[in-house]
Amino acid sequence: MSNKHYPHIILGAGVTGLSLAHHLNKKGLSFKVIEKAKRHGGVVHTKSEKGFVYESGPNSGIVSHPEVVALFDELGDAIKVEKGNDLVKVRYVLKNGEWHALPSSMKLAVTTPLFTFKDKLRVLGEPFRKKGNNPDESLADLVKRRLGNSFLDYAIDPFILGIYAGDPAMLIPRHALPKLYNLEQNYGSFIKGAIKKRKEPKTELEQRTDRAVFSFEGGLSQLTDALLKSAGKDNFTFGAEELSVSYNDGLYTVSYTLDGEKQVVTCDKLITTFGSTGFKEALPFISEEEMTHLTNLKYARVVEVALGFNKWNGRALDGFGGLIPHKEKRDLLGVLFMSSLFKERAPEGGALLSVFMGGIRNEALCDLDDEQLMKVLESELKDIMKMDAFNPSMVDIMRYSHAIPQYAINSGDRFDAIERVQKKYNGLFIAGNLRDGIGMADRIKQATLLADKLVE
Ligand SMILES: Cc1cc2nc3c(=O)[nH]c(=O)nc-3n(C[C@H](O)[C@H](O)[C@H](O)COP(=O)(O)OP(=O)(O)OC[C@H]3O[C@@H](n4cnc5c(N)ncnc54)[C@H](O)[C@@H]3O)c2cc1C
Structure with missing residues (x-):
């Protein structure tokens, strides 16, 4: 039985935990990552069989935040970023059994059969339409209001299926698609906002945040392998079963079983990076009421x-x-x-x-x-x-x-509960996909910002 003490313990070694560990290591902070599974990467896992190299979990990411560009720079030669070729721009949507490319030019926008003639005309009026004032309006209602039904059915709906496997009627834009929501709120219109944002001055990293579709030569596991290496493999424990944490006056005690043997370690700061389903078992000291808010996530x-x-x-x-x-x-x-x-x-x-x-x-x-x-x-x-x-x-x-x-109507409750719980339990940081976005790029951004906070 070990009884070691660490300043920081990170629970989970998916993209969030690995990125955080990489940053903490770089900043010279001491930490331990404890992972339930026997491998790193979480849902990122490149496999190969019979000459095919394929992904389980995510297939590619999007360079959507400057933190992603910065991380790739830091990893240097350890990764070979492979941006999707020109074909990534051609995205098909099925209508009446036939594929139609989403329009990428004005001419195609006019001729595409995906949207009705009425809605195509309606789009011309989008910059002049009144700004919405219901912060809990669903994505479906927002799109119907600004663009029309056919844009909801044949542009936003498939887009949401591709990202969230979700339903636009259930997702709340300010939580699920904050960039889109802010275009309307800050600029009064999606079109006006997109044009104005393009003209705003950008840092060098922001200029390189080109929304390119990325993978790596040989697949996404190259990223998680590189992160493990740069964070220091010895700082990780894999295969931790029956993990449970207790809290007492600013100290966290993490108990788990490793190869059948009970382990106990302590830390001052505990960072969780797993999804809401892991909370009840791992953090039993959180009250039932707060736990309900934290785990009420579909x-x-x-x-x-x-x-x-x-x-x-x-x-x-x-x-x-x-x-x-x-x-x-x-x-x-x-x-x-x-x-x-x-x-x-x-x-x-x-x-x-x-x-x-x-x-x-x-x-x-x-x-x-x-x-x-x-x-x-x-x-x-x-x-x-x-x-x-x-x-x-x-x-x-x-x-x-x-x-x-699914960042639905109850997301605000969950975010408030996270803040309350973090305030109550000094040194607890709740990261992971409960908040701050669902894609790999969002996870990298969250980990980068959290590492800065932990240094403070
Ligand atoms: C099918 C699928 C397709 C996706 N497609 C895309 C895509 O195309 N593009 C994109 O950008 N994103 C996509 N995503 C989302 C993306 O994969 C995730 O945002 C990201 O990989 C999540 O990383 P994470 O570290 O937050 O969580 P996870 O990868 O879930 O890692 C959490 C880790 O915590 C561990 N753990 C759980 N409980 C405990 C515990 N009690 N103690 C210790 N460890 C614990 C788990 O074993 C796991 O390793 C997809 C996800 C899925 C599932």
């Missing part, structure tokens, strides 16, 4: 299927992939054309697809067994990808019971 269930084809026989994979609006009533959320975007993901002449099913509005699909899922996949993909035959050479079905947190 996660979308998702099934992700990596499909490798030695010889591709379907439609051209000439884009980022395709998203399928809820209105189309299909059994898939979307398909990513991974081998078209990044190098060496499939053998020559072959293809790698990443297919998503389930989500907030179609969770029942996640209950299907593998055989049933494959039948659904076969019938859907043959139809929408125009495949002559469905004969994948590699299949990996990955299920996530708590994939993506």
Whole structure:
């Protein structure tokens, strides 16, 4: 049994915990990361099989915050950032069984069949429309008000399926899409705001925050491997089971079992980086009432299927992939054309697809067994990808019971509870995807800002 004391203990070694550990190490702060699983990376996990290199969990990230650019700079030669090629700009949306590219120019915006003529005209009036004043308006209502129904159904809805596997009627923009919400609130209009923001002076890091789609040569695990190395592997403990923390007068005692042996360590500052489902077991000292606010967070269930084809026989994979609006009533959320975007993901002449099913509005699909899922996949993909035959050479079905947190109407309650709990328990910091965004870039930003706070 060990009885060591650390200034900081980080619980969880996903992107959040790893990024935080990297920054603390760089700042010369002493810490220990304790991870439940036997591996680092959390939901980020690049796998390879039969000549295909595929992801379980996220497939790519977006350079959406300067903190991401800074982290990549810091990791230097340890990572080989691979930005998606030009095809990332081509994003298809399914309408009436046919793929249509989301318009990327004025001409295409006028001719696209995705939106109605009435809504296309309506968009011209968007800069002059009154600003909303309900902070809890749903994303669906915001988009209907400013842009019209067809933009909600064939632009925002598939976009939200792609990011949140969610429902625009449930998500609250100021929590779920704060950048979009602030365009309206700060500039009075999405269009005016986007134009004005482009003209605002930017730091060098902000200029390099180009919203590019990123992965790494050989996959996303290259990032988590590099972070582990730079944070110092010896600062990590993996495979910590039955972990539970107690609090007494500014001191945290973390107990867990490692290879059947009980371990006890203490710290002054405890940082959690896991999602809301881990709280009850790990932090039993938090009152039931506060725990209810902290854990009242719905996660979308998702099934992700990596499909490798030695010889591709379907439609051209000439884009980022395709998203399928809820209105189309299909059994898939979307398909990513991974081998078209990044190098060496499939053998020559072959293809790698990443297919998503389930989500907030179609969770029942996640209950299907593998055989049933494959039948659904076969019938859907043959139809929408125009495949002559469905004969994948590699299949990996990955299920996530708590994939993506939905920042819904109760988010404010949760954020308030986090502040109260952190105030009550000196030295407790609640990070992770309960707040501050759901993508990898958001996790990196949160960890960077938290590291600065911990130094203070
Ligand atoms: C299917 C799927 C697709 C996604 N697609 C994208 C995408 O395309 N682009 C994008 O940017 N993001 C995407 N995301 C989101 C992105 O993957 C996450 O934002 C990010 O990886 C989360 O990192 P994290 O460290 O916060 O959490 P996690 O990766 O969940 O890590 C938390 C860690 O904490 C550990 N843990 C749990 N409980 C305890 C405990 N009690 N004690 C110690 N350790 C504990 C877990 O084992 C885990 O390793 C996707 C997520 C999923 C699930």
